[in-house]
Amino acid sequence: MLPAESSRVLIVDDDTETLELLREIVTKEGYQVQTAEHAQAALTKLDQEKPDVVITDIHMPGMDGITLLSEIKARSPETLVILLTAYGSLKTTVDAIKAGAFDYLSKPFIVDEIRLVVRRALEHKNVLTENESLRDQLRDRYRLDNIIGSSPGMVAVYKLIARVAQTDSTVLIQGESGTGKELVARAIHAHSARKAGPFVTVDSGALTESLLESELFGHERGAFTGAIAMKKGLLEKAHLGSCFFDEMANISQTLQSKLLRVLQEREVRRVGGGGPMTVDVRIIAATNKDLKQLVESGSFREDLYYRLNVVTITIPPLRERPEDVPLLAQFFVQKYGSNKDKRVTGVAPEAMDLLLRYPWPGNVRELEHVIERAIVLTPHPAVLPHDLPEAVRTAAEQGSVHSGWMTIDALEKDYIIRVLDAHQRDLGRASEVLGIHRKTLLRKLRRYGMT
Numbered sequence: 001m002l003p004a005e006s007s008r009v010l011i012v013d014d015d016t017e018t019l020e021l022l023r024e025i026v027t028k029e030g031y032q033v034q035t036a037e038h039a040q041a042a043l044t045k046l047d048q049e050k051p052d053v054v055i056t057d058i059h060m061p062g063m064d065g066i067t068l069l070s071e072i073k074a075r076s077p078e079t080l081v082i083l084l085t086a087y088g089s090l091k092t093t094v095d096a097i098k099a100g101a102f103d104y105l106s107k108p109f110i111v112d113e114i115r116l117v118v119r120r121a122l123e124h125k126n127v128l129t130e131n132e133s134l135r136d137q138l139r140d141r142y143r144l145d146n147i148i149g150s151s152p153g154m155v156a157v158y159k160l161i162a163r164v165a166q167t168d169s170t171v172l173i174q175g176e177s178g179t180g181k182e183l184v185a186r187a188i189h190a191h192s193a194r195k196a197g198p199f200v201t202v203d204s205g206a207l208t209e210s211l212l213e214s215e216l217f218g219h220e221r222g223a224f225t226g227a228i229a230m231k232k233g234l235l236e237k238a239h240l241g242s243c244f245f246d247e248m249a250n251i252s253q254t255l256q257s258k259l260l261r262v263l264q265e266r267e268v269r270r271v272g273g274g275g276p277m278t279v280d281v282r283i284i285a286a287t288n289k290d291l292k293q294l295v296e297s298g299s300f301r302e303d304l305y306y307r308l309n310v311v312t313i314t315i316p317p318l319r320e321r322p323e324d325v326p327l328l329a330q331f332f333v334q335k336y337g338s339n340k341d342k343r344v345t346g347v348a349p350e351a352m353d354l355l356l357r358y359p360w361p362g363n364v365r366e367l368e369h370v371i372e373r374a375i376v377l378t379p380h381p382a383v384l385p386h387d388l389p390e391a392v393r394t395a396a397e398q399g400s401v402h403s404g405w406m407t408i409d410a411l412e413k414d415y416i417i418r419v420l421d422a423h424q425r426d427l428g429r430a431s432e433v434l435g436i437h438r439k440t441l442l443r444k445l446r447r448y449g450m451t
């Protein structure tokens with residue numbers, strides 16, 4: 001919010017008494033106030049002073065307030081206009097809002113109402129300005145293709161993408177679900193010398209082992225029942241391009257060793273015979289699991305891990321870079337906010353506040369869905385708090401997230417889970433270690449919804 005003294009208000013009324021009254025009230029709020037006694041004078045001041053808000057009477061000799069309003073909108077669309085209407089003249093009021101007035105004040109005035117309406121107008125103006133500056137940032141800085149973010153963590157990711165794109169080395173992208181691993185993989189390809197070649201995605205999580213194998217390596221005709229024609233594998237299709245292995249951690253041990261051979265020999269063989277074929281492919285792998293840990297526990301081959309892990313790009317979770325939230329929110333508002341019967345242009349400050357405090361377990365994907373949904377629901381030009389899902393509102397209200405401190409309850413729960421995990425979930429052992437009765441432990445677990 002801008003300081004009050006840098007907000008400019010212009011008041012227009014042919015009645016000097018009203019003019020003085022309004023000047024006094026608005027000046028007391030700390031704003032810079034200008035006045036004009038007719039519309040022409042107002043237009044001159046509009047050009048000179050660039051007021052944020054104009055308050056104007058409707059009935060004035062010469063140019064009336066409604067005409068002045070449209071004149072202001074034409075010259076300075078971002079200036080907000082508040083009309084002064086006679087009490088009960090609903091028809092003019094409706095016309096005023098239709099003509100683009102921000103709000104209206106009816107005479108006789110209520111002082112608090114004047115203050116409130118002016119303050120709301122200035123706040124609204126601030127949102128517009130802020131959104132404008134976010135839009136500027138989105139246009140050039142703080143993005144790489146479709147990847148948005150200005151946090152140091154994301155800027156580091158952009159640099160790595162740029163550097164690794166110039167090489168042919170294998171890349172491992174790590175990050176929680178919804179952090180944009182696929183976007184990063186596509187950006188590496190798009191900035192590499194292979195950009196004219198194919199970008200092929202292997203969804204390692206979605207297929208059974210044998211299906212995945214024939215998808216990857218292809219098969220000869222008659223290789224197995226149903227193989228009525230020869231089929232090229234994905235690795236072969238990715239020749240001269242990049243092959244993106246999504247959910248690398250899901251690949252079976254057998255396929256892991258076959259893949260290792262591909263990485264070493266740069267050759268593939270179709271299922272069911274045929275000689276080796278050389279493929280020139282850059283491999284980009286992604287995982288939302290800690291592969292190193294999987295290596296330690298024996299479910300992922302160590303040699304394959306080292307082959308993949310030539311360069312690792314780790315995308316930080318959204319909760320560790322809250323400064324990216326406003327930029328991303330604005331990006332998604334622009335993406336979803338302008339369809340034919342609706343125009344949503346920003347996020348109101350109170351709603352942004354909630355977005356900033358929510359921990360985003362589903363990362364950017366979840367934020368994208370929340371904004372998309374809010375835009376469908378909201379009748380307003382900006383997303384307001386009650387357009388956000390209950391979960392976002394309540395979690396943000398509890399708001400211990402960014403303080404860095406845990407509540408006693410959360411701490412206790414966390415500790416109990418760790419003790420249970422360390423003792424193979426044996427309640428008897430765990431309660432001994434914790435020094436509480438087994439029944440007490442059960443009660444706590446039930447309270448945490450964990451039985």
Ligand SMILES: Nc1ncnc2c1ncn2[C@@H]1O[C@H](COP(=O)(O)OP(=O)(O)OP(=O)(O)O)[C@@H](O)[C@H]1O
Pocket residue numbers: 146147148149175176177178179180181182183184288328364365368
């Ligand atoms: N930094 C970002 N800027 C803009 N959009 C993003 C960003 N990060 C993620 N997204 C969007 O969020 C969604 C999820 O991204 P993506 O599919 O790349 O995530 P992921 O890390 O592959 O997730 P998963 O592990 O669940 O597959 C996509 O719609 C993507 O466009």
Ligand SMILES: [Mg+2]
Pocket residue numbers: 181182246
């Ligand atoms: Mg993905």
